[in-house]
Amino acid sequence: MSESRVRNKQIKVYVTEREREELRRKARKCGIRVSDLVRDALIYSDDLNIVVIDFKRLHRAWLEVHRQGVNLNQIAHALNSRGAEGYDRRALDRALELQRDATLRMMSALISLRDEARRHHVIIDVEPLDLGDDEG
Structure with a gap:
C-alpha cells in the first residue's frame, strides 16, 4: 500500500452472492467502482435511512x-x-x-x-x- 494513499483504512463487509451482484450492477449503472458506491452511499448520502428494530x-x-x-x-x-x-x-x-x-x-x-x-x-x-x- 502506498504511503501517500489518502484512504488507508479498510473495512470488510461480508455479503451474499446475490447482494454482491446487486452492488456490482448498481456500481456499473453509476459508472463507478463498488467501493466508491458503498462509500458514497454510506458516508456522503443524507438520504440513507437505516431502521433498527430492537430484539x-x-x-x-x-x-x-x-x-x-x-x-x-x-x-x-x-x-x-x-x-x-x-x-x-x-x-x-x-x-x-x-x-x-x-x-x-x-x-x-x-x-x-x-x-x-x-x-x-x-x-x-x-x-x-x-x-x-x-x-x-
Missing part, C-alpha cells in the same frame, strides 16, 4: 421460554423414572404455569416486534398463539 425484549422472552422448557424436561424425566406418585403435583402445576406465562411473554414480544416493524413499513406476519381454554 432485546424478544431475546429475553426466548431465554425464559428456554429455561421453562428445560424445567419441563427435568419434570418429564423425573415422572418417567419415578412415576407420577413420586412427584409433587403442586410443583408440576407451577412449572406448567411458568411455561404458559413464558410463552405468553414470548408472544407479546413477537407482537411488539411486529408492531414496531409496521411503524417502519416492514411487515412481519405473527399469528396469535391459541393456548386453548382448558386449564386442567
Whole structure:
C-alpha cells in the first residue's frame, strides 16, 4: 500500500452472492467502482435511512421460554423414572404455569416486534398463539 494513499483504512463487509451482484450492477449503472458506491452511499448520502428494530425484549422472552422448557424436561424425566406418585403435583402445576406465562411473554414480544416493524413499513406476519381454554 502506498504511503501517500489518502484512504488507508479498510473495512470488510461480508455479503451474499446475490447482494454482491446487486452492488456490482448498481456500481456499473453509476459508472463507478463498488467501493466508491458503498462509500458514497454510506458516508456522503443524507438520504440513507437505516431502521433498527430492537430484539432485546424478544431475546429475553426466548431465554425464559428456554429455561421453562428445560424445567419441563427435568419434570418429564423425573415422572418417567419415578412415576407420577413420586412427584409433587403442586410443583408440576407451577412449572406448567411458568411455561404458559413464558410463552405468553414470548408472544407479546413477537407482537411488539411486529408492531414496531409496521411503524417502519416492514411487515412481519405473527399469528396469535391459541393456548386453548382448558386449564386442567
